[in-house]
Amino acid sequence: MAFEQEEILQITSKIERWFTKSAREFPWRNDDFPWGRLVCEFMAQQTQIDRVAQRWPIMLQRFPEPSSMAKSDEQGVLELWQGLGYYRRAKNLKKTAEIIASEFGGEVPSDIESLLQLPGVGKYTAGAIASIAFEKHAPIVDANVHRVLCRLCNHAGDPTPSTWTWQISELLVTSCNSPQLFNEGLMELGATVCTSKSPSCDDCPLQSCCGASKENTQRDIPPPKKRATKKRVYHYSVVAEHEGELAFEQRNDSGLWAGMWQVPTIDSDVKLTEAQVRKKLNLKNKLISIGEFEHVLSHRIISFSVFACKIERDRRFSWVKQDSLHELPLASAQRKVLAVHCVT
Ligand code: SF4
Structure with missing residues (x-):
């Protein structure tokens, strides 16, 4: 025009x-x-x-x-x-x-x-x-x-x-x-x-x-845009505790939630069993399932499964006291993981 x-x-x-x-x-x-x-x-x-x-x-x-x-x-x-x-x-x-x-x-x-x-x-x-x-x-x-x-x-x-x-x-x-x-x-x-x-x-x-x-x-006007279908993926998060402290790891520098902190978590395109999660995280103790939730992003739906376990202090992780969690940069999905842990 x-x-x-x-x-x-x-x-x-x-x-x-x-x-x-x-x-x-x-x-x-x-x-x-x-x-x-x-x-x-x-x-x-x-x-x-x-x-x-x-x-x-x-x-x-x-x-x-x-x-x-x-x-x-x-x-x-x-x-x-x-x-x-x-x-x-x-x-x-x-x-x-x-x-x-x-x-x-x-x-x-x-x-x-x-x-x-x-x-x-x-x-x-x-x-x-x-x-x-x-x-x-x-x-x-x-x-x-x-x-x-x-x-x-x-x-x-x-x-x-x-x-x-x-x-x-x-x-x-x-x-x-x-x-x-x-x-x-x-x-x-x-x-x-x-x-x-x-x-x-x-x-x-x-x-x-x-x-x-x-x-x-x-x-x-404007005409509607075609919506992409959202892919479903699976995240398995383990709230691992040792004498009042929780284990955390930092995500990779690229990709989803780059550089943010999380409890030990496995991202997967397919469903995993408790034994598979434990093996991938190299944890010995049995994981107790404490909850599930869905986290929806613009391009994918993430099914979260949350587990808890007690472990020995492990150098692979950073250990954070429960009253200091607010200082940690956590994506909102990980706040939900911790909320599941708090109510159980
Ligand atoms: S610009 Fe939008 S709100 Fe304004 S008259 Fe046109 S259609 Fe209506």
Whole structure:
């Protein structure tokens, strides 16, 4: 869809004005600075915004600038990331802080090319930081922006963000007054008004120029994306105790829950017996089954089987007193494992 320049100015100014008076309260909006915005964008990549709003102030209090995070150890960052999921983002944030401290004089870079060099920063995150923290005319496209732009143009072809969406986003942001207000406003509009299931067209600043609203096609645009079937896998966790301390191990540096801590656990594509779990973990004592639960992720369903046993102190594991467990970076699934143990 080609816009006349006048239409572009109308659309961008409507969004900027609407956002100025309708923006939700979030802590990073009271005190917007580049490092705070970067941390916010990392945290919000796969996590609900309300949860980010709870954790962001804690993260910024502990690491108020890139250099403080660069100097800390990775476990300190992972500890504050507990419960947010997708722990690779925490590891990337730590590496990004190190690069900013060593190569950019401790200041978050403002240009897209430099931002794209940082681990965990893709086209969307680079555009968000450049436009919102530095008022650069850089486009952003996420699922919310894609939905608003598709409906605005009555464009039904793309279930997910595409080259088309990036082109429209760029066309609009290039002509706006304030890239910060326009881009954040566009995302906010998608999150609060032009929502997936029930767009509130009567409350929308774009209604008079919206193609989907005119054609009454807004509920069909964008078309639904095909859902991938979730694979089922099996995790066998053993809460192994020795004189009031529990055994823990650290997960590998890559893959699911990379670098997080867990009680000794076997990941398997197939079901295992108690004897097989014991053998794989090289444990001698019989394992007592104490519970099961399902943990659902975006791409897989994990059936957890939880066992308990007493063992001799074993150097393969780190031993943690039960009243110090809160200090350990544990994924939420492992918190569930410990909860099963506590109630038995
Ligand atoms: S008028 Fe309706 S469909 Fe169009 S952008 Fe606004 S909320 Fe979305």
